[in-house]
């Protein structure tokens with residue numbers, strides 16, 4: 001795992017991959033356990049066949065190493081041999097296919113779930129929306145934790161874990177069947193959590209689903225598993241499995257926080273409040289690429305004094321909402337009106353000469 005002169009100083013992340021982990025992740029669901037068992041069964045059968053075939057081959061090579069002028073045995077049109085090498089492999093394939101099909105069918109059975117969550121892939125973050133159950137209506141974005149963002153934009157992996165920490169984990173109750181509906185906003189992503197034995201592509205314009213029933217309380221990690229652009233490696237998934245009581249408490253706290261954040265559409269915002277809010281929106285969404293100081297990095301243009309920031313507010317809002325035509329910047333459609341107005345006000349007051357602009361959400 002060494003990267004140049006600086007090796008990763010990898011520590012165990014509880015629920016994450018262990019240091020020097022070679023085997024599959026310890027299973028936390030029955031499906032993952034069944035996958036493990038299948039994996040071992042297949043590996044053992046293949047190893048036995050390998051040993052048997054190679055043993056016979058090496059034995060005959062060794063035994064006949066000095067033979068000269070020996071006529072090789074001829075099995076041409078031998079019914080016995082042909083039956084044996086048809087029937088034996090057929091039985092072996094059936095032995096492998098039966099349990100594999102059983103697991104596959106169970107894996108696809110997303111019926112009668114206790115709760116349903118929609119996971120939407122964005123470049124490069126996950127959006128979660130609870131569709132059923134007590135958490136219905138709760139939605140948020142989950143991005144690489146701010147403390148780790150600097151490591152990803154620095155370009156060189158270093159630090160003390162696998163860059164798996166996010167700002168907001170997906171919280172689910174233990175021992176409940178959770179159906180995860182996947183889709184994407186821009187390109188194909190993939191929702192994968194190895195401990196649960198799930199991996200489901202998230203495809204723009206399509207809806208797919210998978211499910212899991214975590215049997216253990218704890219933190220479990222995954223990653224986007226479909227190459228989706230520059231920061232594909234920095235799209236972690238953190239699922240926090242909690243007890244039923246903790247889940248109810250979490251739902252309660254989320255609903256209260258959402259109610260407190262909901263904006264009165266008639267509210268007239270003063271500049272300082274908008275800028276403070278805009279700074280938060282910027283840090284959570286824009287700083288990943290444009291950096292905290294707005295200077296950008298590499299191919300990402302600086303906001304400092306840019307034509308878009310200095311131009312009309314409506315034009316800048318359009319760029320934020322729709323992204324750039326060539327795909328250089330993703331669309332930020334999920335921003336609320338207030339967040340959009342706030343982040344544009346913040347950027348204009350920071351990086352354009354025309355300060356004192358206040359953009360009201362209603363406009």
Ligand code: CUA
Pocket residue numbers: 121122124188189190224225226227228229231232233235
């Ligand atoms: Cu999203 Cu890779």
